[in-house]
Amino acid sequence: MKKIKNNIIWLFAMMIVISSCETTELDLLSDPNAPVPEAIDVNFTLNSIELNFSEFFESVTSAGADAVRLEYMFDTYEANFNNTNADLSGAWTTAYAGILKDVDAVTRLSEEGGDFYVQAGIAKIIRAYTLMTLVDYFGPVPLSEALQGETGVVFPNTDAPEDVYAAALQDLNDALADFALTTLNPPTTDLLYGTDTAKWTKLVNTLKLKYYLNTRLINQAEAATEIQTLITEDNFISSSDDNFLWRAVSSNLPQSRHQYYIDEYLAASTGDYISNYLMWTLTVEKGIDDPRLRYYVYRQVDAFPTDPATLDNEIDCWNDPRPASYGPIDMISAAPLPFCSLFGRGDGYWGRDHAEADGIPPDNSKRATYGVYPAGGKFDDDDAEDIDPGDGLDGAGIWPIMTDSFVAFMRAEAALYLGTTDDARMMLETGIRASIANVTGFLPNPGDFTNIPTATDIDDYVTAALALYDAAASDDERMNVIGKEYWISLFGNGVEAYNLYRRTGAPNNLQPTLLGTGSFPRSFLYPNVVVDRNPNIQQKADLTVQTFWDNNPAGFIQ
Secondary structure (H helix, E strand, C coil): CHHHHHHHHHHHHHHHHHHHHHCCCCCCCCCCCCCCHHHCCHHHHHHHHHHHHHHHHHHHHHHHHHHCCCCCCCCCHHHHCCCCCHHHHHHHHHHHHHHHHHHHHHHHHHHHHHCCHHHHHHHHHHHHHHHHHHHHHHCCECCCCCCCHHHCCCCCCCECHHHHHHHHHHHHHHHHHHHCCCCCCCCCCCCCCCCCHHHHHHHHHHHHHHHHHHHHHCCHHHHHHHHHHHHHHCCCCCCHHHCEEEECCCCECCECCCHHHHHHCCCCCCCCCCEHHHHHHHHCCCCCCCCCHHHHEECCCCCCCCCHHHHHHHCCCCCCCCCHHHCCCCCCCCCCCCCCCCCCCCCCCCCECCCCCCCCCCCCCCCCEEECCCCCCECCCCCCCCCCCCCCCCCCCEEEEECHHHHHHHHHHHHHHHCCCCCHHHHHHHHHHHHHHHHHCCCCCHHHCCCCCCHHHHHHHHHHHHHHHHHCCCHHHHHHHHHHHHHHHCCCCHHHHHHHHHHHCCCCCCCCCCCCCCCCCCCCCCCHHHHCCCCCCCCCCCCCCCCCCCCCCCCCCC
16 A cells, blocks of 8 residues: 555645645644645645545455455455454545545535535545445444544444445435536546546446445335436446546656555565466356456466476465365356366466465466556566566556446346346346456557457357356346356456445355355454544454345355
């Protein structure tokens, strides 16, 4: 997260300089890094909110992706998601000390006649996303008593999670009302949508779709009615031009590259593994390579070692007995789940199994790593070369927060379970094709490579996925096909993947934890920064506590 923090430090430094030029004396009782509302520059503060939001998303997406096998997870759930988890501690702190505090300041200035309606609307949308995600991840969180500090409640109690969700929905509606007002002071800079309120409006309606899809388990009638209204109005994200992305850039001062790229390419050797389950899904499961494979994954080698001594040193699980839990259980296809590595491929898709906690061998220059999408790394054109700083797009990647493909898959789920007027199969195909287009279109110079997927490759993949859908005998089986394709499209977004899995149980064939132990996190523990400092927040009993909209049976996901 270093790159984002550097950005924020630079931003606040600029705010302090500007404030000092406009102020004749310094109030020594005020924190210059957190100025009172009447002293803030609204446009700088909006950019601060957006920068903090990108850091928040980065943190929460990492935790969700680890849980659902989009990223490799080292060790058990309990070891990863205890109350010292750095990602979740950082997310909580960024949300309350950064995003929510600054949004409160911007909205108050607008309400007091500051004519900052667009800034306030954007800020409310970001607050709504943040509040929904806090509830999705933690359950009850502070809101009504939060952000009061020394002037009010120092140790805020948590609010009921359904009340926080309702507040987020109100923020979305209020943002639309703000955009309908005439303003003489539009934002000077908007890092996400370039001050385009039409695109922000589409995002509002898309987040409403997400809201009602998450709550369909506890209020099916309302979800069906509201989602159908959104479909009829047809004003949500439906093309790549409207995709809600955070764009990293190739910059050292401050460090602004994609975090995956920083962790891997700038170190000139991989520091992480790609999930074996992800690579198996992209290569083996359907018997056809996914067109996104070479964009998602870059191989540093094109073969596995064959000498037993080398294998013992570099892939020590190679001769271990296959866990019984790795058999073909309730699977989309008959292909057995991967164990240890994708040796059957023989072409260097070198990763690790979910929760593999053995020591780290000397394989840094051989592991598969992040490719061009979303990390801004290299496209895999059979180079089989070590990665180096400056390779690929030099870290100019993205965080895909909400895209047209995600919306299509959500609409497919709603059609299947809520009876909306959409055709679930058509939405499935739309989602697959939109995802492939977003991924393949991310490479700026496709003509320089020989392994770009052809139109026939894409059609063959879509045909294979739709054949699985057509062969499904129940809505749950059809949802599993939709969910697997949605899950694949979510590489780089652990938030929606984590919600999808808890909401639907799809994909239903996730690779088990290696030792077969531990409880899947139905919600995460409160970070120690919360429970250690606030006596009004009690830690949960364990990871099995479910958030309010998740009324699925205990233990139905692993």
